Amino acid sequence: MKDMRTTIFGWRGVSFELPREWELVREVVEKKHGYFDMEDELMLRLRVYWERIPFEKSPELIDQLNKIIKQLKKKSKELKTVGRLRMKVHGHDAILTRVKLSPPLEMLLLVWYCEDRERSYVIHLYYKTKEYEYIEDVFRKIVSSLRCHGKEYLWSFQGISIRLPSEYEAVAYRVTSGLSWLRLYNSKTRDYIFILYNTMGSELLRDYYRSVHEWYLDLVKKEVSKIIGKRVERGRENTKIAYHSGIKIREGTMALLRKKVNTISYIWYCDKTNRLISVVIAPSKAKDLEKLQRVMDTIRCH
Ligand SMILES: [Zn+2]
Ligand SMILES: [Zn+2]
Incomplete structure (x- = not known):
């Protein structure tokens, strides 16, 4: 396994631990939604997408995940998903799936809703099939350190x-x-x-x-x-x-x-x-x- 040096990164109210060499390369900020992208020297690694959704309209996680996958399938017919795993992100319910895009490109997709900020979040973590072990390690670091609300x-x-x-x-x-x-x-x-x-x-x-x-x-x-x-x-x-x-x-x-x-x-x-x-x-x-x-x-x- 790659030896990983990590750092804590924070942007727009979300912070987490990630490999040191990953850099913020672009972002889009609209009134109701936005995202930012991080890359390493090889490729796009991480997209953090957020959307303002009032609490009373907060979506069921599984419906939201299915909607995202349906949209992805429009772009790529050969796309497959593997497994669904329920987990916690900063105290919120979250759902994770592994998406096989076009070989060897894959992505871990994590969806949750932050009741404190009334925002829905989606993390896309990109990797090549042979890097699965490395990305699993990165994913664990991100999720265990992730903060999406707070006073600071x-x-x-x-x-x-x-x-x-x-x-x-x-x-x-x-x-x-x-x-x-x-x-x-x-x-x-x-x-x-x-x-x-x-x-x-x-x-x-x-x-x-x-x-x-x-x-x-x-x-x-x-x-x-x-x-x-x-x-x-x-x-x-x-x-x-x-x-x-x-x-x-x-x-x-x-x-x-x-x-x-x-x-x-x-x-x-x-x-x-x-x-x-x-x-x-x-x-x-x-x-x-x-x-x-x-x-x-x-x-x-x-
Ligand atoms: Zn210094
Ligand atoms: Zn939160």
Whole structure:
């Protein structure tokens, strides 16, 4: 059996353990439904599909499974399913089946309904027949660690993760060879949290910037200002962030006489991933800053 190094991955309120090399490659988010896909170097491995269904309309699992299989059969006549197994996912009833698509491609299909979030979930786990043992192992890891509801959700952005109150949503993100960023927003409190990074950190610090602070001023601050407006520095100190040393900058909106602070930026270099990283915490009310800062205890970058 393949030796498996795993990590905990979280996205859109679902988190689970999975092989380290699996990456989020795309997602579709509509009002009522959506999905995200994860791939390894070989192929599409995992699709997590969700649909908002009110509790009173929540479907019988077996009917839902049959409906999915019927749809799949329209695309591929030779499709066969093997077995039906009842199980639990984060306390919910779930049903599992093995689907033989076109040889050697197969899929494990897991369906459940989360009463807490009133969402139906479908996991598609793809593999080739000869990998069955490996995928069974992956499947067990996913199911035993899976969380689909709670007061807090884990967000994993290209290997950087943070745990946030469940009201936060990823409203925009960009992954490039330059500055990559994720913007998280709480629509109830109107608070923002930004995660930003640059790869090639050591090269940037050698050739372009004298410090992480210069990088921050040149790229991060400009990017964040587009959303939350211009800020001026009100104080700077050294601090520990996710097992690294970094700096913490307090900023406030431009005002002549009021020295209010309503944004805190954390900036550091992660030598394990060779990235320059920044997290900017920007609540709509300055008084929430103290409380919100605590999310930094959950940040991990390698
Ligand atoms: Zn749930
Ligand atoms: Zn790190």
